[in-house]
Amino acid sequence: MNTFERRNKIKEILKNTKGPIKGTSLASMMDVTRQVIVQDIAILRAEGLKVLSTPQGYVLDVLEKSKxxxxxxxxxxxxxxxxxxxxxxxxxxxxxxxxxxxxxxxxxxxxxxxxxxxxxxxxxxxxxxxxxxxxxxxxxxxxxxxxxxxxxxxxxxxxxxxxxxxxxxx
Structure with missing residues (x-):
């Protein structure tokens, strides 16, 4: 899997996961180091994807209008x-x-x-x-x-x- 494919896969996982997901879990899924995931998340943020880093893991910043x-x-x-x-x-x-x-x-x-x-x-x-x-x-x-x-x-x-x-x- 090349870098472009990996980042797209990370986007899909974040969009389809209901809760936060740890960087170590993403790294394991992608067969890369956690540091590679940190860099990928930084690039995805620079491209405009609203990814939050929480103590529980990464999550997309989705506004809940009813809250x-x-x-x-x-x-x-x-x-x-x-x-x-x-x-x-x-x-x-x-x-x-x-x-x-x-x-x-x-x-x-x-x-x-x-x-x-x-x-x-x-x-x-x-x-x-x-x-x-x-x-x-x-x-x-x-x-x-x-x-x-x-x-x-x-x-x-x-x-x-x-x-x-x-x-x-x-």
């Missing part, structure tokens, strides 16, 4: 991260990202795509293993989350509980 989004401002330290994320997913929300304002680099954004306790657990395992640190560690715990939900009522409920638990910045 509502809200950005919340939060402050807490590492020890309350899991609690904050579980409040959001337990109440029917999806944590799309985390955003911090760095004094030198400006806005830094990390895609999370967490929609269940399982996703939160896997995210926390990466942090506990020392594989990553929170972006909010750069900003003394201050960060934003974009939250997606099916209704305004769900977003309101999430915001109310986060506020009651002292997470939100007023």
């Amino acid at each position: 509502l989004k809200r950005v919340i401002a939060s402050k807490h330290y590492y020890d309350r991260t899991e609690e904050e994320l579980n409040i959001i997913v337990d109440n029917g929300g999806k944590v799309l990202d985390v955003i911090v304002e760095h004094p030198y680099y400006g806005e830094l954004k990390g895609l999370l795509m967490l929609s269940s306790r399982y996703d939160v657990e896997k995210f926390m395992e990466c942090l506990k293993d020392g594989k990553a640190s929170l972006l909010s560690s750069l900003t003394e715990g201050i960060h934003l989350h974009t939250i997606e939900a099916d209704s305004k009522e769900t977003l309101d409920r999430i915001e109310k509980e986060l506020k009651a638990k002292g997470f939100l910045i007023e």
Whole structure:
């Protein structure tokens, strides 16, 4: 399979896969290294394909018009991260990202795509293993989350509980 065919195959897999797919899985399917897949994804993005890289793997950026989004401002330290994320997913929300304002680099954004306790657990395992640190560690715990939900009522409920638990910045 040549480079052109491989990239077309990657596009097809991303379009036909319902959830995220790991770069290592794509590499195995294509019989190439993960680094080759990373390069292919970069080229596909340059060609205009909207590919998101999430902790769960690659996924196409497909707008769900029926979903509502809200950005919340939060402050807490590492020890309350899991609690904050579980409040959001337990109440029917999806944590799309985390955003911090760095004094030198400006806005830094990390895609999370967490929609269940399982996703939160896997995210926390990466942090506990020392594989990553929170972006909010750069900003003394201050960060934003974009939250997606099916209704305004769900977003309101999430915001109310986060506020009651002292997470939100007023």
